[in-house]
Amino acid sequence: MSDYDHQYKNKTYPFGPYLYHGSVDPSFVQDLLREGEKTTGTITHPDGTVSEQDIGTGLAGQMRKGAERQFNPDQQRWFKRSLNDVFNLYTQQRMAAHNQVRVPDYIIENVWINYQVANEFQPDHVHAGDFSWVIFLQIPDGLEQERQEHKKKGAPPGSIVFNYGEGVNTNQVPWATTYYDFVPAVGDMFVFPAQLRHYVPPFTCSGTRISVSGNGSYQKPDEQLWHMGEKRYKI
Numbered sequence: 001m002s003d004y005d006h007q008y009k010n011k012t013y014p015f016g017p018y019l020y021h022g023s024v025d026p027s028f029v030q031d032l033l034r035e036g037e038k039t040t041g042t043i044t045h046p047d048g049t050v051s052e053q054d055i056g057t058g059l060a061g062q063m064r065k066g067a068e069r070q071f072n073p074d075q076q077r078w079f080k081r082s083l084n085d086v087f088n089l090y091t092q093q094r095m096a097a098h099n100q101v102r103v104p105d106y107i108i109e110n111v112w113i114n115y116q117v118a119n120e121f122q123p124d125h126v127h128a129g130d131f132s133w134v135i136f137l138q139i140p141d142g143l144e145q146e147r148q149e150h151k152k153k154g155a156p157p158g159s160i161v162f163n164y165g166e167g168v169n170t171n172q173v174p175w176a177t178t179y180y181d182f183v184p185a186v187g188d189m190f191v192f193p194a195q196l197r198h199y200v201p202p203f204t205c206s207g208t209r210i211s212v213s214g215n216g217s218y219q220k221p222d223e224q225l226w227h228m229g230e231k232r233y234k235i
Contacts, residue, residue: 018090019190020192023189024135026187029137032113035075035079039071039072068113069115071112075111104218106131108214109216111212117207118206119204125199131191131194131216131218133189135187135188136184136185137186137211139184140158140206146158155181158183159182159200161179162179164197
């Protein structure tokens with residue numbers, strides 16, 4: 001027993017990014033798959049002009065040409081309406097986690113669908129904007145067995161990995177969590193700061209893993225945000 005009357009304030013000061021993990025409605029998964037089937041190798045702009053759609057050159061994924069296709073403006077507006085509650089919840093919780101009183105509004109900058117097959121992967125990378133997401137729509141049947149047979153160090157095939165901060169020596173008592181890896185299931189949705197480093201290891205089984213990703217931006221004070229040629233916020 002100590003002779004001193006120390007005060008335990010029961011306060012914690014968390015560090016690091018806010019990572020959201022949820023699950024979308026199964027019917028929304030099917031709707032996203034159908035919307036993905038509508039995407040093509042070209043995109044028609046609001047002014048009627050048509051251009052090739054090879055967004056893979058602007059993304060980090062090591063994937064074949066045409067495996068990453070952008071939603072058109074109408075699809076993106078539908079996507080935002082469908083997930084508005086989720087993005088608002090993420091924003092509220094993210095601001096609260098960092099003791100921010102102001103909860104900003106947001107726009108969706110872009111949405112694209114990924115068709116990943118054997119030996120394709122997403123290297124360690126970050127995104128543009130303020131927040132990003134990934135929704136998993138289809139998982140190859142043989143991927144679970146491949147993961148069970150994975151005996152090497154590191155994240156298992158086809159997982160998604162998030163990294164932040166300095167590495168922690170695992171031979172010592174851990175003092176911080178700097179790494180999360182998840183084995184996604186159909187319907188899983190992750191929302192995270194766009195600058196959070198993440199990657200997806202390759203798999204070797206047959207089949208296609210399908211996911212939808214994208215970026216969003218927050219409205220800054222006294223700023224007008226434009227999206228797809230529309231003034232979305234008038235200050």
